Amino acid sequence: MSTAKPHPAVADVRRAVRDLLEEVEPEGRITVAVSGGADSLALAAAATHIGHKMGLAVVGLIVDHGLQAESAHTAARAAEHLADLGLDDVQVLPVVVEGKGGLEAAARRARYAALRTAADGAWVLLGHTRDDQAETVLLGLGRGSGPRSIAGMKPLDHPWARPLLRTPRTTTQTACAALGITPWQDPHNADPRFTRVRLRHEVLPLLDDVLQGGVSAALARTAAQLREDLAALDAIAAEAHTRASEGDELVVAELTPLPPAVRRRVLRTWLTRAGVPELTDAHLRGADALVSDWHGQRGIALPGGLVARRARGRLTCTGREV
Ligand SMILES: Nc1ncnc2c1ncn2[C@@H]1O[C@H](COP(=O)(O)OP(=O)(O)OP(=O)(O)O)[C@@H](O)[C@H]1O
Known part of the structure; x- marks a missing residue:
């Protein structure tokens, strides 16, 4: 050698x-x-x-x-x-x-x-x-x-x-x-x-x-800083998800006071675990509106034949026929 x-x-x-x-x-x-x-x-x-x-x-x-x-x-x-x-x-x-x-x-x-x-x-x-x-x-x-x-x-x-x-x-x-x-x-x-x-x-x-050099290194640093911030947000959202969960449902009163970035993460985790395939931002905004901009609407349609509904202070995600 x-x-x-x-x-x-x-x-x-x-x-x-x-x-x-x-x-x-x-x-x-x-x-x-x-x-x-x-x-x-x-x-x-x-x-x-x-x-x-x-x-x-x-x-x-x-x-x-x-x-x-x-x-x-x-x-x-x-x-x-x-x-x-x-x-x-x-x-x-x-x-x-x-x-x-x-x-x-x-x-x-x-x-x-x-x-x-x-x-x-x-x-x-x-x-x-x-x-x-x-x-x-x-x-x-x-x-x-x-x-x-x-x-x-x-x-x-x-x-x-x-x-x-x-x-x-x-x-x-x-x-x-x-x-x-x-x-x-x-x-x-x-x-x-x-x-x-x-x-x-x-x-x-x-x-x-x-910018007189160093741009690639600077952009890579930005990415690394953001990853740290995102990891912190994810950890906060995981705790909030645990607090808001009751079985397969989410308690609306636990979600309402959350900052939107945290609430949307909780909803994303919840909907993904409920089996919604290919969740888009539009779906996520729709689900969020059931919490943050609610005017009595009962539910929103999601991919995979699923529907997120709000009733009796709870969010549920089930099949259309339920
Ligand atoms: N044909 C290949 N066979 C095996 N590994 C590959 C092949 N092409 C790319 N890779 C791996 O992916 C790495 C990144 O290559 P490249 O940027 O082309 O891929 P990419 O995954 O398409 O990137 P990006 O996610 O940015 O599109 C390579 O350094 C290599 O480790």
Whole structure:
């Protein structure tokens, strides 16, 4: 084994991976999701180094979406890189991309489902970087999204683990170069028809220039602060939900004095547990109106054939026929 000091970029990526793995204390095995790009290859190299030091088996997972003629070749090349890096096992997972919401969304759904199944309970390390986080935050701000979107991606959300959310993309690129790895360049990343690509190549550099640098780091910090605030709100709402619950019902008098942000969280938890699928903000506002803007209306229709009703100071959520 080489005892030479690693390149600083390689050391940075390893440190990020080690910090996260020490936090989650995985047992036996970790998996790394690899697209073949610089972020996930640098991640896989670091995960192998640190994972082996911790006595863990490291498995590489490559999803082949089958969307481009050369996708099988790209997957095979990524598998070769991983074999060279000394991973214990490498699996190429072919998926069928279909369903609603556009090709990108369908590909993402298929990818995450395949990764989850293949990981079989083990953590899946993803290569999202600080720059990806900054793009997510900026996109959320520009679209007027709620705080949950602007809070960006979570570092840990089992089985997903994102050790590189504080690591700049340039570091993963430098790390790959230092390790002698030539990453795959996703042609989508240069296609200006994608909003995210324009954000990356046009908006963020301009903003960085105007604000004299540090924008990606700043946006990632904003996301981290928001995640802390949201976690506090969620904890308050969980307590309020417990107080307001009587069996499957909610006591209106417990809900009325709550701040709207807390009340809507309580209602969201309650409706989700009642089995309402695909709850939208409009449904949530409707349910909230039964508490905060009540003029004697009896109920609101929800997806899944369910109805939220107010009667005798209680909210119930049941099937239409009841
Ligand atoms: N084909 C793939 N096979 C395995 N893992 C992948 C693949 N594509 C992406 N990933 C994983 O997801 C990480 C993020 O990649 P990318 O930003 O393209 O994905 P994404 O999940 O679609 O991101 P977003 O959620 O921002 O749309 C990669 O670093 C890698 O860990």
